[in-house]
Amino acid sequence: MNSLRNIDIKFLKGVGPKRAELLTKEFGIRTFYDLLHHFPNYYIDRSSIYKIRDLNGDMPYVQLRGRFLSFNTIGEGAKMRLVGAFSDGTGVLEIVWFNSVRKIKDAYIVGNEYILFGKPSLFNGRWNMVHPEVDNVDSVSATQGLRGIYPLTEKLRNKGITSRTIFSLIQTAIAGIKTMRETLPEDILGSMKLMPIMEAVRCIHCPTNNDELQNAKFRFKFEELFYLQLNIRRFSRKRTATIAGFRFPHIGYFFNTFYNTQLPFPLTGAQKRVIKEIRADMGSGKQMNRLLQGDVGSGKTLVALMCMLIALDNNVQACLMAPTEILATQHFQTISELASPIGINVKLLTGSTPKKQREVINQQLTDGSLHILIGTHAVIEDNVVFKNLGFVVIDEQHRFGVVQRAKLWQKNHIPPHILVMTATPIPRTLAMTVYGDLDVSVIDEMPPGRKPVQTLLRYEDQRFKVYQAIGQSLRHGRQAYIVYPLIAENEKLDLKCLEEGYENIKETFSNYKVAFVHGKMKPAEKDYQMQLFASGEAQILVATTVIEVGVNVPNATIMVIENAERFGLSQLHQLRGRVGRGGGQSYCILMSKPNISKVTRQRLEIMTSTTDGFIVAEADLKMRGPGDIEGTMQSGIAFDLKIANLAQDGQIVQIAHNYAEKILDADPDLSLPQHRILSDTLSMLYQRKLDLSRIS
Numbered sequence: 001m002n003s004l005r006n007i008d009i010k011f012l013k014g015v016g017p018k019r020a021e022l023l024t025k026e027f028g029i030r031t032f033y034d035l036l037h038h039f040p041n042y043y044i045d046r047s048s049i050y051k052i053r054d055l056n057g058d059m060p061y062v063q064l065r066g067r068f069l070s071f072n073t074i075g076e077g078a079k080m081r082l083v084g085a086f087s088d089g090t091g092v093l094e095i096v097w098f099n100s101v102r103k104i105k106d107a108y109i110v111g112n113e114y115i116l117f118g119k120p121s122l123f124n125g126r127w128n129m130v131h132p133e134v135d136n137v138d139s140v141s142a143t144q145g146l147r148g149i150y151p152l153t154e155k156l157r158n159k160g161i162t163s164r165t166i167f168s169l170i171q172t173a174i175a176g177i178k179t180m181r182e183t184l185p186e187d188i189l190g191s192m193k194l195m196p197i198m199e200a201v202r203c204i205h206c207p208t209n210n211d212e213l214q215n216a217k218f219r220f221k222f223e224e225l226f227y228l229q230l231n232i233r234r235f236s237r238k239r240t241a242t243i244a245g246f247r248f249p250h251i252g253y254f255f256n257t258f259y260n261t262q263l264p265f266p267l268t269g270a271q272k273r274v275i276k277e278i279r280a281d282m283g284s285g286k287q288m289n290r291l292l293q294g295d296v297g298s299g300k301t302l303v304a305l306m307c308m309l310i311a312l313d314n315n316v317q318a319c320l321m322a323p324t325e326i327l328a329t330q331h332f333q334t335i336s337e338l339a340s341p342i343g344i345n346v347k348l349l350t351g352s353t354p355k356k357q358r359e360v361i362n363q364q365l366t367d368g369s370l371h372i373l374i375g376t377h378a379v380i381e382d383n384v385v386f387k388n389l390g391f392v393v394i395d396e397q398h399r400f401g402v403v404q405r406a407k408l409w410q411k412n413h414i415p416p417h418i419l420v421m422t423a424t425p426i427p428r429t430l431a432m433t434v435y436g437d438l439d440v441s442v443i444d445e446m447p448p449g450r451k452p453v454q455t456l457l458r459y460e461d462q463r464f465k466v467y468q469a470i471g472q473s474l475r476h477g478r479q480a481y482i483v484y485p486l487i488a489e490n491e492k493l494d495l496k497c498l499e500e501g502y503e504n505i506k507e508t509f510s511n512y513k514v515a516f517v518h519g520k521m522k523p524a525e526k527d528y529q530m531q532l533f534a535s536g537e538a539q540i541l542v543a544t545t546v547i548e549v550g551v552n553v554p555n556a557t558i559m560v561i562e563n564a565e566r567f568g569l570s571q572l573h574q575l576r577g578r579v580g581r582g583g584g585q586s587y588c589i590l591m592s593k594p595n596i597s598k599v600t601r602q603r604l605e606i607m608t609s610t611t612d613g614f615i616v617a618e619a620d621l622k623m624r625g626p627g628d629i630e631g632t633m634q635s636g637i638a639f640d641l642k643i644a645n646l647a648q649d650g651q652i653v654q655i656a657h658n659y660a661e662k663i664l665d666a667d668p669d670l671s672l673p674q675h676r677i678l679s680d681t682l683s684m685l686y687q688r689k690l691d692l693s694r695i696s
C-alpha cells in the first residue's frame with residue numbers, strides 16, 4: 001500500500017546491507033516506514049547547559065560546555081582507550097573513548113571550546129562520561145530545541161551505532177520523502193485535530209518545541225490505540241454475530257429453592273446487580289463471555305453458584321474450574337454444602353481423584369445426573385465428556401491460557417456460556433484492551449461488617465515485636481499466616497529460607513501447632529497440611545504463595561509476609577486478602593530487609609495506605625507497566641505498543657475505543673470507500689494476530 005513500507009532500509013544512504021541486517025535483527029526495522037516509526041525513548045532539552053559542579057547521579061543525559069585540558073591514551077592494542085580531561089571551570093570530568101581512539105584524538109583540539117552531550121556517571125569518586133557527542137560551539141545552534149534519544153541495544157552500541165547515528169539516518173530518510181500516505185481517515189484527523197502523518201513524523205523526531213512534540217506523540221498514540229481497539233472490537237462483533245449461544249429463559253426450582261432456603265446471608269447490592277447482568281446475557285441467545293472482577297472477599301463464589309443454578313434450571317450442566325487443587329477443593333466444600341441439601345449433585349475432579357471415583361464421575365456426567373462438576377485443569381481433558389454442558393465458571397482467570405479456555409468451547413455443540421472470575425482488579429482501560437472482547441462486570445462492594453485489614457511495614461530489627469503481636473493474636477484464639485517468597489530464579493535459596501523459617505517459628509511458638517505448605521509438596525501432603533490449618537487444629541501456617549488464591553479461613557486474622565519487597569503489589573494484595581475474612585480486626589505485616597530503595601519503600605507504602613484493590617492495581621500498573629501485570633502476558637493478545645502506554649494513556653484508550661465503536665456501528669466490515677484506509681492498515685498491522693483474537 002504505502003510505498004515507504006516497501007523500500008528496504010538498506011537503500012537508505014548510510015545504511016547498507018550490514019547495518020540493515022543489524023537494524024532488522026535488533027528492532028525489526030526492515031523498511032523506511034519502520035525506521036520512521038522507530039521513536040525516541042525520551043527527549044532532552046538541548047538548550048540548557050549544565051555545570052560540572054552540579055552533576056548528580058539522577059541525570060540521564062546532560063549538555064556541558066568547556067575545554068579539553070589534555071588527552072592520554074591508556075593501554076595497548078584492543079584494550080587501548082583514550083581519556084580526555086574536560087573542564088568548564090567548575091570541575092573536571094574524565095571523558096573516555098574505547099573505540100576509534102586515534103581518529104578522535106586527532107579530531108579535537110586541547111584548548112578549544114566544545115559542547116559535550118552524554119550521560120555522566122560516577123566512578124571511583126570521579127565524574128566521567130563515556131563516548132559523549134562532541135560538537136563545536138558554533139555548530140550547536142543547529143541542534144537546539146528538543147533532541148530525541150533513541151533506544152539502543154548492546155549489539156548496536158558495539159557496532160558503534162549511537163542514538164545520534166539513528167537520528168541522522170532518520171533525518172536523511174525524512175529529507176528524501178515528498179509525501180506519505182495518511183493512515184487515519186480525514187474525519188478523525190479533523191475532529192480530533194490530529195497532526196497529519198508527515199508533519200507528525202517530522203515533529204516526533206525533531207520537535208522544535210514541546211507543543212509540537214506533544215501533538216506528534218498524541219497522534220501516534222491515538223493511532224496505535226485506535227487500530228488496536230478497531231481490531232479487537234471488529235472480531236468481537238463478528239463472533240457475537242455468528243455464534244449462537246444457549247438461551248436460558250427460566251428461573252426455576254433450583255434457583256428459587258436456594259434463594260428461599262439456602263442463601264446464608266442477604267446478597268450485597270453489587271452481587272445482585274452482577275447476577276442480573278449475567279442473567280441478561282444468558283437469556284440473550286448469544287454466547288456469553290464475561291469477566292467478573294471483584295476484590296478478594298467480595299463474594300464472587302456465591303454469584304457464580306447462583307448463576308450455575310439458573311443454568312441447571314434450564315436443563316444443562318455446569319462446571320467450575322479453579323487453578324489449584326487447594327482452591328478447587330475449597331470451592332467444592334463451599335458449594336456442595338450449600339447445594340447438596342436441595343438435591344444438587346456436585347462432584348470434585350482433580351489430578352488426584354482416584355480412578356474409581358473418576359469412573360463414577362464420567363458415568364454421571366454422560367448420563368446427565370451430575371449437575372455441577374468442580375475441578376482443576378483435569379476437567380478440560382478430552383476424556384471428560386458432558387451430556388450437555390451449558391455454563392462454565394473459571395476462577396482466577398489469569399492462570400488459564402486462551403487455548404485452555406478455547407478447549408471448553410468444544411465440550412458441547414453449542415458453546416457454553418463462560419464466566420471468568422478474577423480478583424486481580426484490572427483498571428478498566430487495561431481490561432478493555434487485554435480482555436477487549438469480554439464484557440466486564442464488577443463487584444465493587446464488600447459484604448457488610450468487614451473491618452479493613454491494617455497493613456504495617458516492619459523491618460528486621462523489629463522482628464521481636466512482630467512475634468509478640470502474633471503471640472497475642474494466638475492467645476486470643478486466632479490463627480496466623482507466615483508467608484515466604486518462593487521465586488523460580490532463587491528457588492533453592494528460597495526453599496532453605498522457608499524451611500529455616502518454619503523451624504524458627506516452631507521453636508518460637510512451641511505451645512502451638514504449626515502447619516507447613518509449599519508448592520513443591522505432593523498434593524496429598526499439601527492437602528493434609530492445609531486441612532490442619534483450616535480445621536483450626538494448627539494455629540499457624542507457614543506457607544509460600546500457594547495460599548494466594550482463594551483459601552478461606554475466617555479465623556485467621558494476622559499475616560506476616562517475609563521479604564515483602566520481593567513480591568509484586570498485586571500479589572501482596574492477593575495474599576492480604578486471606579485475612580480480614582471474619583469479623584475481627586486483621587493485620588498484615590510486611591517484613592522487609594532494612595536497606596530498600598526509595599522506590600521499593602514507596603511501593604510497599606501503597607500497601608500500607610490502602611486496601612482498595614483497584615488503587616493497588618493502578619499503582620502496580622504505573623510502576624511496573626502492563627507487561628508485568630499477571631494475566632497480560634498469558635492473555636494471548638500480544639501487544640507490542642511502540643508509543644502508547646496502557647498504564648498512562650487510559651484516557652486515549654477510551655477515546656480510541658469510542659471512535660472504533662462508532663465506525664463499526666456504521667460500517668461493520670469496513671467496506672465503505674472512506675474506510676478503505678482502515679481495512680488496509682489493519683490487515684497490514686494485524687495479519688499475524690488474527691487467529692488469536694478469535695478465541696478467548
Ligand code: ADP
Pocket residue numbers: 265266267268271294295296297298299300301302423447448550552581
Ligand atoms: P471471593 O470474591 O474472594 O471469591 P468469596 O466468594 O470467597 O470471595 O467470599 C468471601 C466470604 O464472604 C465468604 O466467606 C462468603 O461466605 C462471604 N460472603 C459472600 N457474600 C456475602 C454476603 N452477601 N454477605 C456476607 N458474607 C458474604
Ligand code: MG
Pocket residue numbers: 300301395550
Ligand atoms: Mg474466590
